[in-house]
Amino acid sequence: MVKNSLDLYRVVVKIGTNVLTQGGNEVIFEKMQDIVRQISMLQHEGHEVLLVTSGAITEGLSLLNRFKKDQFSNETGSVASKQVLAAVGQVPLMRGWEQAFTKLDILSAQALITRRDVSDRLSYLNARNTLLKLLELDIAPIINENDVVAIDEIAEVNIGDNDHLSALISNLVDADLLVILSDVDGLYESDPRANKEATLITEVVSVDDYVTSIAGSAGDRGRGGMATKVSAAKIATESGTDVLITNGNVENCVLSSV
Numbered sequence: 001m002v003k004n005s006l007d008l009y010r011v012v013v014k015i016g017t018n019v020l021t022q023g024g025n026e027v028i029f030e031k032m033q034d035i036v037r038q039i040s041m042l043q044h045e046g047h048e049v050l051l052v053t054s055g056a057i058t059e060g061l062s063l064l065n066r067f068k069k070d071q072f073s074n075e076t077g078s079v080a081s082k083q084v085l086a087a088v089g090q091v092p093l094m095r096g097w098e099q100a101f102t103k104l105d106i107l108s109a110q111a112l113i114t115r116r117d118v119s120d121r122l123s124y125l126n127a128r129n130t131l132l133k134l135l136e137l138d139i140a141p142i143i144n145e146n147d148v149v150a151i152d153e154i155a156e157v158n159i160g161d162n163d164h165l166s167a168l169i170s171n172l173v174d175a176d177l178l179v180i181l182s183d184v185d186g187l188y189e190s191d192p193r194a195n196k197e198a199t200l201i202t203e204v205v206s207v208d209d210y211v212t213s214i215a216g217s218a219g220d221r222g223r224g225g226m227a228t229k230v231s232a233a234k235i236a237t238e239s240g241t242d243v244l245i246t247n248g249n250v251e252n253c254v255l256s257s258v
Contacts, residue, residue, distance in 0.1 A: 008176045008177040008258050009046070009048060010047070010048045010050075010135070010173060010174065010175045010176050010177075011042065011049050011258055012050045012051075012052060012170045012173070012175045012241075013035070013039065013050070013051050013052070013179045013181070013254055014052040014053075014165075014178065014179065014180045014181060015035060015051070015052070015053055015054065015055075016054045016055075016163070016181065017057075017161060018182070018183040019182070019249060020032070020053070020058075021055065021058055022249070025058065025061070025062055026062040027058065027059050027092075027093060029096050029099075032097055032100040033100045035051070035100075036101050036103075036104060036106070037104065038253075038254035038255045039140065042254070042255065042258060043106070043138070043140075049140065050131065050135070050140075050141045050143060050169060051141065051142050051143065052143045052144070052165060053142060053162070054145075055089070055093050056085070056086045056144060056147065057082055057086050057147065058089065059088075059090075059092050060084070060085030060086060060088035060090075061085050063088055063089065064084075064085065064088060083147060083148050086148060087147075087148050090144065094142065098142075101142075106138075107137075107138070107140070108139065108140040109134050109139050109140070110142055110144075111127070111130065111142070111143045111144075112143075112144055113127055113144075113145070113146060113169070114146045114149060115164070115165070115168065118168045118169075118171075118172055128173065131169075131173050132173060135173075144162065145162050163229050163231070164231070164232050164235065166180060166232060167232040167235035167236040168235065171235070171236065171239040171241065174240075174241075175236075176241065177241065177244065177257075177258065178232075178233075178241050178243045178244070179244050179254060179258070180229050180246070181247070181253060182226070182246065182247060183247070183248065184247060185246065186201065186245045186247070187200070187214070187215060187230060187245060188200055188201065189201060190214070191216060207230055207231075207233060211230060212227075212230060212231075215227040215229070230245075233245065
């Protein structure tokens with residue numbers, strides 16, 4: 001059954017590194033402003049919206065290259081190096097989101113969450129209660145993976161770039177819809193970058209072996225390509241959340257998804 005926007009009361013929006021940077025080497029503030037504008041419009045329509053953001057590592061690398069180029073090396077791509085990048089980049093990343101929300105008179109709040117937090121019962125309840133209370137107070141939750149301690153995620157051992165996290169958050173707050181913003185229009189039968197005739201799959205009823213196989217592997221940038229998005233969709237839908245994977249570079253990408 002196709003749901004209308006009135007059924008999709010609580011929405012989680014996940015924006016990844018590729019979309020936030022527009023393919024560049026640092027987060028673009030204007031993109032943040034555009035996403036927040038759309039979130040604000042959804043709020044005025046009566047929706048509750050939670051934002052899951054990536055971009056801290058990319059932002060951290062940009063800053064360290066600017067201020068500590070001779071003292072810091074990320075050539076090995078070690079876990080420790082990535083954790084430093086995440087710690088440095090989280091500050092300007094959140095500052096950007098906070099400024100974008102403040103411009104529209106929306107109070108926002110940061111929540112750094114890991115998979116471990118939602119697997120432990122007490123931490124799960126604490127995180128859930130906090131996020132739901134923020135929504136009750138009309139405060140916009142801005143959620144990111146806590147890369148300083150989430151070693152599995154940052155080491156690319158498992159699903160990354162917050163695709164997996166967005167699915168877990170959707171389950172945590174009983175979201176009606178998870179919108180995953182990608183740099184392509186959605187799931188294709190083959191890679192649209194390599195095959196201009198690739199067919200877009202408009203609906204997936206079940207994430208089976210075939211769907212998993214055509215999702216391919218992770219993209220060049222960020223830590224979550226279509227494979228991780230499809231895997232995240234499987235997690236979310238199994239708990240009753242609808243999922244839409246859509247192009248975050250098109251106009252009104254969030255508004256048109258609800």
